[in-house]
Amino acid sequence: MVPITYYLILSAVIFTIGAVGVLVRRNAIMIFMCIELMLNSVNLTLVAFANQWGNLNGQIFAFIIMAVAAVEVAVGLAIVMAIVRHKDTTNVDEIHLLKW
Amino acid sequence: MALLLFLALALVALLAAVGMVTSRNAVHSALFMLVNFAVYAIFYIMLNAQFLGVVQVIVYAGAIVVLFLFVVMLIGGEIGAVRSSLRRYTYAAALILGALFVAMIGLGIAQTISTDQTVAGAPAAGGVxxxxxxxxxxxxxxxxxxxxxxxxxxxxxxxxxxxxxxxx
Structure with a gap:
């Protein structure tokens, strides 16, 4: 059996890769993908802990996170499409309507 | 055996994540993300979460990656990838912050649970x-x-x- 520490370290590293990607990439779609990566690594942590403690709470939590992630992607990509139609760019440096 | 499988899959997941973040082409990024999600599905099955493994394949590898690919196809990948001069130090700063973050979490993991590796209860079967x-x-x-x-x-x-x- 694989120790839970390995799963935790792996998901921490992948979460950090996602966070670095959010900071580095300027394409809104790429930022969305990085957010999905981070959500997935959190799910892995929850499932690993659920296995460790021998109950299902973590799995249910991960399941709800999946539902939220699906909604977030659908709405977020609709917003990206709308922005592309208006401003013809997905570069988040050029989308600063809410920033003064 | 399980440990070897885990290490091999972890390597694949890590490489896919790095490839996703560094890839210039958004379609390649989406495909790297697909690899990552598939490996996660195998991890879930290894962790007694069979239902979540299947849901991971259906929802993430199926629906979400396809949605991403559709949008990339519609708006044509990398639009407006202009390098702004304000962003000169972004890579170095992001890498340093990322390394610090991993070190912080690693320290927390090492301090809290490295002593106790026992399973608290019988492993719960995550079937339907x-x-x-x-x-x-x-x-x-x-x-x-x-x-x-x-x-x-x-x-x-x-x-x-x-x-x-x-x-x-």
Whole structure:
């Protein structure tokens, strides 16, 4: 059996890769993908802990996170499409309507 | 055996994640993300979460990656990838912050749970029956709220679409 520490370290590293990607990439779609990566690594942590403690709470939590992630992607990509139609760019440096 | 499988899969997941973040082409990024999600599905099955493994394949590897690929196809990948001079130090700063973050979490993991590796209870089987029982009894309210959220997301997407059609 694989120790839970390995799963935790792996998901921490992948979460950090996602966070670095959010900071580095300027394409809104790429930022969305990085957010999905981070959500997935959190799910892995929850499932690993659920296995460790021998109950299902973590799995249910991960399941709800999946539902939220699906909604977030659908709405977020609709917003990206709308922005592309208006401003013809997905570069988040050029989308600063809410920033003064 | 399980450890070897884990290490090999972890390497694949890590390489896919790095490839996703560094890839110039958005389609390649989406495919790297698909590899990452598939490896996660195998991890879930290894962790006694069979139902979540299947859901991971259906929802993430199926629906979400396809959605991403559709949008990339519609708006044509990397639009406006202009390097701004404000962003000169972003890479170095992000890498340093990332390394610090991993070190912080690693320290926390090492301090808290490296001593106790025992399984607290019998491993719970995450099959459809067990998940369903938990979801429709103890976690009924979060389940219903999630369905409400899905409905709101769907209505929001459709409404956004009709608004865009009106503007044309």
């Amino acid at each position: 029956e067990a998940i369903g029982m938990a979801l429709f009894t103890t976690y009924l309210l979060p389940f219903e709220l999630a369905s409400l959220l899905l409905l709101a997301g769907m209505v929001g997407g459709v409404a956004r679409r009709y608004k865009a059609l009106d503007e044309d």
